[in-house]
Amino acid sequence: MPDHTLAAPLAGCIAERFGLGRVLSCQQIPQGLMNPNWRMTTTTGSYAIKQLHDRPAETVRDVHQVLPRLAEHGIPVPLPRTTTQGDTVLGLNGQWYSASDWLPGTHLHGHDLTMTACAQLGELIGRLHDALASVLPEAPERLLDRPTGVGEARARLENYARAASSAGDNFDELARREIRQRHALLDRVADRQPPAGEIGPAGWTHGDLQPLNILIDPSTAQVSAILDWDRLETRGYAAEIVRTATIWFTDTGTGALDLDRIAAFIHGYRTRRSISDEQLLDASQRRWWHLLTGTWQLRLHYEQHDRGCDHLLFSDGRLLRWWLTRTEAVNTALTASTAPR
CATH class of the missing domain: 3.90.1200.10 (Aminoglycoside phosphotransferase (APH), C-terminal lobe)
Structure with a gap:
């Protein structure tokens, strides 16, 4: 599996821009095939951070607008966090990131x-x-x-x-x-x-x-x-x-x-x-x-x-x-x- 370590300064910047609090830990999630993901724990809770490799930011931003409406219909979905600028995707150093609350559950077969x-x-x-x-x-x-x-x-x-x-x-x-x-x-x-x-x-x-x-x-x-x-x-x-x-x-x-x-x-x-x-x-x-x-x-x-x-x-x-x-x-x-x- 490729190493997609999220360096502490970058993790801190992502947390700050999404208003997530001070980072306590950030662990890469080993599952997944296309987009690197991390579980970030901060002073305010746990969050899922995704680096967008597989789709452009514009596509992901459009999809994020749909998820709250699906939740209103009783579909269990992760709701995107917004940055301090009101966006659901964050561009840093040529890469794009999204964030949502960490949700309970596990991956079964x-x-x-x-x-x-x-x-x-x-x-x-x-x-x-x-x-x-x-x-x-x-x-x-x-x-x-x-x-x-x-x-x-x-x-x-x-x-x-x-x-x-x-x-x-x-x-x-x-x-x-x-x-x-x-x-x-x-x-x-x-x-x-x-x-x-x-x-x-x-x-x-x-x-x-x-x-x-x-x-x-x-x-x-x-x-x-x-x-x-x-x-x-x-x-x-x-x-x-x-x-x-x-x-x-x-x-x-x-x-x-x-x-x-x-x-x-x-x-x-x-x-x-x-x-x-x-x-x-x-x-x-x-x-x-x-x-x-x-x-x-x-x-x-x-x-x-x-x-x-x-x-x-x-x-x-x-x-x-x-x-x-x-x-x-x-x-x-x-x-x-x-x-x-």
Whole structure:
């Protein structure tokens, strides 16, 4: 993990500009993939400090205006602190920072949740989609989706295979093997490429509802906060639901999906919002195709020299291969209309 130590003078300046009091301690939070985060304890309390790497300050500032309105709808969100100048983002030494109160809860994984908690998580995301539709401008009901084509996917994989061949550490060896496996899968399922076209229903979505972005009170299994709103955007609702389910309920070591927990999660969402089997099945196909053709971890590694997401290349590959040998069972779980017994 890269060292993003927050030097004492800088921490003190951030605390002063946000009106947080005198700094007593400032510890980097080890979880997280894109933006460095710290827990800052001061004479007035504990706060979450984020350095904005993944989105421009203007985008984050716009998102901050939405969060208080979501809180009014009962959605658990972190409320941004404002600086002494009345802004929710702070620029210092060419970097941008935001601050919010430190919220209770911990990051759990899908296997930590009971069936009831899985359903409650799905129901909460349904309420979230309702709340976003209420507080944001009207969104298009359908969006154009153009999946990556087989030829384009092969070209990207071949490009990164050459990059991996010119280096020689353990990642490069594993990457070459993963790329070979992706090529073989493309040969097998090329005729199952999803068609380009409009998907729906669409609307405002969080965009990254993975475990590191959700705090849960372990004593009650209730969600205490939905974090990191930098990817707030219009998308297909089914796409967000399927992506969330297949991230939360995957064994990253084996790639196996917990189909009963996925079914409970989908049932919970459907108690709140209507979504058809056809829409969920279409999103399922587009999700595994995206896993098959996606090369963003290789781009980060070889083009941006960022190793923070290296492990996701291989966990995505394990999930993909497990999924494609059990497609019918996965689709049954992703279209659950009743809670599993």
